[in-house]
Amino acid sequence: MSSPDTSSFSFPAQSGSRQPTLSLESVIKDYTTETEPVRALDNVSLQIGTGRFVALVGRSGCGKSTLLHLAGAMDFPTGGRVVLDGVSTDRLTEPELTQLRREKVGFVFQSFQLLHTLSVAENVELPLLLAGHAHPRPGALEQLASVGLADLADRMPHQLSGGQMQRVAIARALVHGPRILLADEPTGNLDSVTGNSILELLRRISSEHNTTILMATHNAEFASLVDAVVRMRDGRIEEVAVR
Amino acid sequence: MKSSPARLERRCALLLLVFLSIAGKAADYQLALPGYHYQFPRDNFNHSAYRTEWWYYTGNVTSSSGHRFGFELTFFRQGISLEANRSPWYVHDLYMAHFALSDLSGHRYEHAERINRAGPGIAGIDAARQVIWNGNWRAHIGERSQQLQAITDAFGIDLSLASAKPLIVQGRGGISRKAAGIGHASHYVSLTRLLTSGSVRLNGADYRVTGTSWMDHEFFTGSMSSDESGWDWISLQFDNNTELMLYRMRHKDGTIDPFSSGSYVDASGRTTFLSASDFSMQPEDDLWMSPKTKGRYPLRWQISVPRFGLEGTVTTALRNQELTSKFGPSYWEGATVAAANQSGVSLHGVGYLEMTGYAAGAANTKFP
Amino acid sequence: MSHLSIFFRLIVRPMLRERARSLLMLSAVALGVAIVLAIDLAGDAAAGSFHSSLQALAGDDNFEVTADGGVPESIVGDLARLPWPIRVTPRIEDHATVAASGETIPLIGIDFIAQANDPDEVQLGAPNDTSIFDDINSPDAIWTTRSLSDRIGSTVTLVINDHKHAYTVRGFIPTSARFGGDVAVMDIDAAQRATGKAGRVDRILLKVPDQPGFAEWQQRLLAVLPAGVQLLPQGSETAANRRMLAAFRWNLRILSYIALLVGAFLIYNTVSVSVVRRRVEIGTVRALGACRRAVLLAFLAEAAIFGVAGTLLALPLGRLLADGAVRVLSTTVNALYVSSQPGTVGLSTGSVVMAFIVGIGVAVASALAPAREAALVPPTEAMARGRREYAIRVERGRDALLAFLLAIAAAFAARLPPVGGKPLFGYIAALLLVAASAFAIPALVTVLMPLLSAVLTKLLGVEALLAARSLGGSLRRTSVLVAMLSTAIAMMTAVGIMVGSFRQTVVIWMERQLPADLYLRPAGEPGGDRFPTIRPELADSIAMLPGIAAISRFRAYQIEYQGLPAILASVDLGPSQARDGTEFLSGRPSSVVLSQLDAGDSAIVSEPFANKHHVHTGDLLTLPMGVRAASFRVVGIFYDYGDEAGIVLLARSTMLRYLPDKAASSLAIYLAPGANLETARAEIRKAATGRDVLLLANGEIRRQGIRTFDQTFAITYALEAVAIIVAVLGIAGALISIVIDRRREFGLLRFLGAASSQIRRLILIEAGLIGILANIVGLALGYLLSLILIYVINKQSFGWTIRFHWPVSVLVAALSGVYLATVLAGLYPASIAQRLNPIEVIHEE
Incomplete structure (x- = not known):
């Protein structure tokens, strides 16, 4: 049973483009468990324009991660629709979804998730390799440079600090020029100073690259850096604060 | 033997049947007929033209310490086939042998038997080497003396026999008749007094012994008639250097065949044929029943030969001297003593008594 | 913490949860022990407790x-x-x-x-x-x-x-x-x-x-x-035959242990992986007060349980397999050695005890090293946040040195003489080589992987890169898998080369040794100790036929010499062709030596005979030939592969002086130049009417000989197949566990834009890489093992010289087959990987 229509949140682009990068329309997501179905998202509507840096906050289990997954075309909504850069995900096949992801979505994780057997540069170029790019190295090095780690290209991940690893992960997430970057607790495993620098990096990316960033976070230092804060509870958007 | 008595009995009976059935056809062989020209030493040995032949040795010997024994060593040959076949394994004849030792002092009777084919020297008669043998039981018949050797794992003999009397041909006209009709007879020679010395072994103990032995050699083809069931035979050596041999053929109906006969050899070696009317041989009522064959053997006999004023009683010191055979009929053959009286003079004698045809099932059989 | 609760937490719960893994361990033990048991029982029935048929009624x-x-x-x-x-x-x-x-x-x-x-x-x-x-x-x-x-x-x-x-x-x-x-x-x-x-x-x-x-x-x-x-x-003949069969049985027994060895690798790997997976639990248990020993004992106890359970399964399985094996073995025994009826296959107490000792022993021994590592896990692991791919430090340098030393030891052992007629040191050398190879693999993988990675990435793309890096990254695990598969491949290769060489040696030998156009022998199955004869009149009449240049009569008797069966034979040296074609160890020409044979009391002996009885040229051989004992001077030793028992060969004229029976065991018939084969055959058959004989042309005899040869190795092929199956199963199991362990990585790849088919490809390429590595190592090890088999084990067991020969087509086919099987083994794990839900796996802590 869906709750009455809550605030459908719309946050258009800064620039004048009409089409939101990400649009969730009355999205419902249910998970079937052993006991009874769990409603992770309950009638959520959200629109975010290009180049916006949005934070998603809420307690564990409020539905942030689920929202991110749906936004990244990693999963299908039970009800409603997810539209990524004008493309609705509900009528896509598996290969088409994969292709959509390859073009439009980048992920950053709390635990960095770098492959330990690949070098830094190899980690960054991995999405391009997976998509079949013939010469991904120049692009990877460029991204590394943009996060300030060009000289670490040949190191192995276990030689880096946590902050450095997350920067590499961000470079990796951007190497294929996605429209939207989805970050799940990107500073969760970092100390506050390093965490802040990562947030500033993200801020810079969203404005310089015009990349929409949707970030789920507990970090309290974000308020000054993001464009909007979406508070969620029990699968619904509770509150939206725009700066 | 491991077989139970009942099984053994059946085996005996059946094997007797076997023995009959495996005999060569009588028609192929020669009958014992009058007018046979005896030649020795040739006739000591084999007569393959006749179907059945045996060399029977019996004797009474005593050790220096007075331990008394009786022994029997018999070599049988039964003709099977007269076919010309040069393979040594081909069975022309079956050779059987019986060996028994009666420990009269110790009241024990041991016996053994064997059956063999001639094979490449396993059993046979060799006139050139003067030997009759069956495996390692052998009799060597020399000019003046004979050697007997026989062993089993429990007992054995090694004896030298020296003839004290010349060889006699039993019967009349060269044949010893057993029944009416042509051929119901055998060629029968005996050495009636063989001075014996040598050794006897029984259960690990060796005895040096001396005594006297008797040898019978018969060859024939089908000597018994179909209505005869067996015979009783007595040999005696008296201490006055005389010998007596008597036999009576029994009919199935209980009567005695008129061709029963015997012989008396006097001290000088002169032989007198005794026809049925010349002697009497009566069993007394001392019967011994064999636990194995159920035969009831009379063990006490009254003999009398009026012609020579001889009469006496034959008894035995050992009741069980029955040789139970797997391969042929079972019979009682044992050492005896005779207490006799000859014209008033008391005589003592030793000898052997043989009674055949008493074993159960034997009543209806015929010994060829 | 009580030992029992430790055991329950560490071992029993995971054992019940990870059913596939438990099943795999169980199967490895069961199959390995079943094979060993089957060969033991079948060997005993066919060759061990047998009695020669000729003992009937004794x-x-x-x-x-x-x-x-x-x-x-x-x-x-x-x-x-x-x-x-x-x-x-x-x-x-x-x-x-x-x-x-x-x-x-x-x-x-x-x-x-x-x-x-x-x-x-x-x-x-x-x-x-x-x-x-x-x-x-x-x-x-x-x-x-x-x-x-x-x-x-x-x-x-x-x-x-x-x-x-x-x-x-x-x-x-x-x-x-x-x-x-x-x-x-x-x-x-x-x-x-x-x-x-x-x-x-x-x-x-x-x-x-x-x-x-x-x-x-x-x-x-x-x-x-x-x-x-x-x-x-009494019973010397039986004892002699049993002695000769002993070498045959021993070799078979050793072969059966290979499957067990492969199983040992499998157990080692599985336990190692589980130790890694359960690090947190181990840490927890240690943090709660369990001592190191308790952890060690827990893992050893797990191995012991699998040993017992696997052996229990192996008992009926082995018994069943033995029934099939007995038939094959008995055929071989009868054809090559002695007429006998196989005894009944029975599961004696002794064999059951042996099976348990082997099953439990191998399981526990294989688990020993990983169990010790488990004991070394510190309690702090309980707090480990995030699962890290823990790569155990592999001492590549030290292992490579150890490998080198073991190889030296193997080379040394291979030179040692037999012990009690058995090539004990040959077996030890083989074992040392396998161990050396196992220790050398990590270094080899480290060297080869970058090479293979570069080549394959160019050919197959990013999946190859990821596969190569992943295998190289978990060096120990990869090494054990390669060791397991390469051992099975090596065994297959070694035996394949040995059999191929043997076969080729025999083929060449037959070509030379059988120069006649036709061969005549009595009909009926030829056998190890059976020499039926042909009446002399038949040989004589055949010699008179038009178109026949000459015949050579061969006669053989089964004898016993110095407690072993042997053959005393004679051959007609009349026809000049009969004098050619025999190859002597000394290298002297055949015609020269054979003319020596004709003169006086001389003999030649076959190589196996010379080896078994330590006979040299010039020695005097005394044989009990009936009434007199006869002595013969040995004038030569010839190569012979027709009979393991050893042959003493005399000239026919010599033999007839002692054993005057003129019948022949077989005739070699030489046609006159220009004579037609089929006409001659017809003539001979006519001469032989009424006789039950077999007339074979040269080619047919050789074909028949090879057929017997192939038949005797049937059981060997079966054993190899089992070893390969165990290894491939092990690969499949290992890949499944790899997939499970790396599922977060696969999830991540999906997030990074990988299609599920790419994940699948990755797994298959990993399987293929393991296959390539195993083939390279297996081929090299197999070659070395084949040298030991040919020049040490075979020579010392049976006494004959085998010439080395690469059976190229057989090897190529076999290796390709195994490679294919390895890749196919990756199909199921790949489908598991493919179906992983990225969302579920990425967030597990």
Whole structure:
């Protein structure tokens, strides 16, 4: 049973483009468990324009991660629709979804998730390799440079600090020029100073690259850096604060 | 033997049947007929033209310490086939042998038997080497003396026999008749007094012994008639250097065949044929029943030969001297003593008594 | 924390949860132990506890009298007349082929008249059956087992030597539980006639009284027996045959251990992986107060449980496999060694105990190293946040050094002589090489992987890169998998090369050794100890036929020499062609040596004979040939692959002086130049009408020889197949566990834009990489092992020289097959990986 229509949140682009990068329309997501179905998202509507840096906050289990997954075309909504850069995900096949992801979505994780057997540069170029790019190295090095780690290209991940690893992960997430970057607790495993620098990096990316960033976070230092804060509870958007 | 008595009995009976059935056809062989020209030493040995032949040795010997024994060593040959076949394994004849030792002092009777084919020297008669043998039981018949050797794992003999009397041909006209009709007879020679010395072994103990032995050699083809069931035979050596041999053929109906006969050899070696009317041989009522064959053997006999004023009683010191055979009929053959009286003079004698045809099932059989 | 609760937490719970893993461990143990057990049981039935068929109906005798070519029958009489209570049992022992079924059965001739004297001896017919005596002197009478004929009076047609004859069944003999199978018994006279052994018997058995003792009786009997006969304890023939089969059984046994070895690798790997996976639990348990020893014991106990459970499964499985194996082994034993009926396959207490020791021992030994590592996990692991791919430090340098030392030790061991006739050090050298290879693999992988990675990435793309990096990253795990598969491949390669070399050696040898155009021998299955003969008249008549340039008569007798079976044979050296073609160890030309053979009392011996009995050229060989013992000077040693037993070869003229029987075991027929083969064949067949003989052209004989050869290795191929199966199963299992362990990585790749088909490809390429590495290592190790097999083990066990030869096509086919199987083994794990839900896996902590 869906709750009455809550605030459908719309946050258009800064620039004048009409089409939101990400649009969730009355999205419902249910998970079937052993006991009874769990409603992770309950009638959520959200629109975010290009180049916006949005934070998603809420307690564990409020539905942030689920929202991110749906936004990244990693999963299908039970009800409603997810539209990524004008493309609705509900009528896509598996290969088409994969292709959509390859073009439009980048992920950053709390635990960095770098492959330990690949070098830094190899980690960054991995999405391009997976998509079949013939010469991904120049692009990877460029991204590394943009996060300030060009000289670490040949190191192995276990030689880096946590902050450095997350920067590499961000470079990796951007190497294929996605429209939207989805970050799940990107500073969760970092100390506050390093965490802040990562947030500033993200801020810079969203404005310089015009990349929409949707970030789920507990970090309290974000308020000054993001464009909007979406508070969620029990699968619904509770509150939206725009700066 | 491991077989139970009942099984053994059946085996005996059946094997007797076997023995009959495996005999060569009588028609192929020669009958014992009058007018046979005896030649020795040739006739000591084999007569393959006749179907059945045996060399029977019996004797009474005593050790220096007075331990008394009786022994029997018999070599049988039964003709099977007269076919010309040069393979040594081909069975022309079956050779059987019986060996028994009666420990009269110790009241024990041991016996053994064997059956063999001639094979490449396993059993046979060799006139050139003067030997009759069956495996390692052998009799060597020399000019003046004979050697007997026989062993089993429990007992054995090694004896030298020296003839004290010349060889006699039993019967009349060269044949010893057993029944009416042509051929119901055998060629029968005996050495009636063989001075014996040598050794006897029984259960690990060796005895040096001396005594006297008797040898019978018969060859024939089908000597018994179909209505005869067996015979009783007595040999005696008296201490006055005389010998007596008597036999009576029994009919199935209980009567005695008129061709029963015997012989008396006097001290000088002169032989007198005794026809049925010349002697009497009566069993007394001392019967011994064999636990194995159920035969009831009379063990006490009254003999009398009026012609020579001889009469006496034959008894035995050992009741069980029955040789139970797997391969042929079972019979009682044992050492005896005779207490006799000859014209008033008391005589003592030793000898052997043989009674055949008493074993159960034997009543209806015929010994060829 | 009590040991039991530790055990429950660490071992039992995961064991029940990870059912696939438990099943795999169980299967590895069960299959390995089952194979070892099956070979042990089957070997025992077919070759170990066997009795030669010719022992049928023999009693409990003490001695046997034998002579080469048969004992003169006069000795039977001599023995019967000895003044001791000895039981003398002469026997004719030969073979007959049942015409209807083609089965070859023992033919025994006994003197059943004499046999009747001792009730302990086997009696023909039932106690009341008198029919035996009815048929004295009947040349057609036989007594047999009920399985051969069910009715008295029925006829059975038997082929004895070269003639076929209908025999009448006169009675039945009790089937001795020991010997099973069909037997034909005849009176000794009829048997002697039927087998053509006039004047001889094959054996005389003697039973002597207990006193005065065996040695004293031996002395007494030897004093009265002539020099030309042998007096041996009864059962010498059986003992001799068993001795010769011992080497055969040992090699088979060792082969069976390979499957177990592969299983050991599998267990090692599985336990290692589980130790890694359960690090947190181990840490927790340690944090709660469990001592190191308790953890060690827990993992060892797990291995022991699998050992016990696996062995329990192995018992019925092994028993079942043994039934199949017995048939194959028995065929080989009969064809190559000696006529025998296989005994019953029975699960004795001894074999059950052995199975448990092996099963538990291997399981625990394989788990020892990983269990020790588990014990070293510190309690702090309980707090480990996030699962890190923990790569255990692999001491590549130290291991490579160890590998080198082991290889040196192996080379040294390979040079050592045999121990008790068995190539013990050869086996040790092989084991050392396998160990050396296992230790060398990590270094090899480290060196090869970058190379392979570069090549494959170019060819196959990013999946290859990821696969190579992942395998290289978890070096220990990869090394163990490669070791496991490469051991199985090495075994397959080694045996393949050995068999291929052997085969080629035999083919070449046959080409040279069989120069005649046609060969004639009696019909019926040829066998290790059977030498039926052809009547001399047939040979003579064939020699006279037009188109025949010459014939060479060959005659063979089964004999015993120095406690081992051997063959005494003679060959006609008349035809000049018969003098060529034999290759001697000394290298001297065949014609030269063979003309020496013709003159005087000379002999040549085969290489196996020379090896087994330490005979050299110039030595004097004394053989008991009947009444006299004959001595022969050895003038040469020739290569021979026809018989493992060893051959003493005389010129026919020499042999006839001692064993005058002119019959031949086979004829080599040389056609005149220009003569037509088919015409000659027809002529010969006509000359041989009425005789049951086989006429084969040169090519056919060779084909038949090769067929026998191939048949004997059937069991070897089966064992290899099992080892490969175990290894491939191990790969599949390992890949599944790899997939499970790396699922977060796969999830991540999906997030990064990988299609699920790419994940699948990745797994398959990993399987393929393991396959390539294993093939490279396996081929190299297999080559080295084949050298040991050919030049050490085979030479010391059997005594013949095998020339090395690469069986290229066979190897290529086999290796390709294994590679394909390895990749296919990746299919199921790949599909698991493919179906992983990225969302579920990415967020597990």
